[in-house]
Amino acid sequence: MNEIEIEAALASLRTLYARVETLRHLEYVDLLLPGQHKHYEQILEDAYAALAQVETALDKLGQELEYQHQRLGEVVAQDHEEE
Numbered sequence: 001m002n003e004i005e006i007e008a009a010l011a012s013l014r015t016l017y018a019r020v021e022t023l024r025h026l027e028y029v030d031l032l033l034p035g036q037h038k039h040y041e042q043i044l045e046d047a048y049a050a051l052a053q054v055e056t057a058l059d060k061l062g063q064e065l066e067y068q069h070q071r072l073g074e075v076v077a078q079d080h081e082e083e
Contacts, residue, residue, distance in 0.1 A: 001057070001060065001061060001064070005057065005060075008053070008057070009053070009054060009057035009058075012050045012053035012054045012057070013050070013054050015046065015047075015050040016047055016050035016051050016054060019043050019044075019046050019047035019050065020047060022043050023040075023043060023044070023047065026040065026043075
């Protein structure tokens with residue numbers, strides 16, 4: 001991951017935390033106020049979009065970790081065989 005991708009993933013994670021915190025403070029009666037239902041739906045949509053971006057970044061990072069583990073693990077295994 002390059003620096004731009006890392007910053008984007010961190011921004012998505014911050015957005016996700018912020019949206020969940022907003023939802024945590026909403027009460028049932030808040031949704032009964034005019035226009036609040038749309039506001040709630042937008043917060044929820046933003047949270048799920050941010051979650052998807054975080055999951056994508058984590059999947060990519062996990063794949064990179066597995067690749068590096070395999071790549072370097074082969075060298076370590078070969079070194080142990082030579083001993």
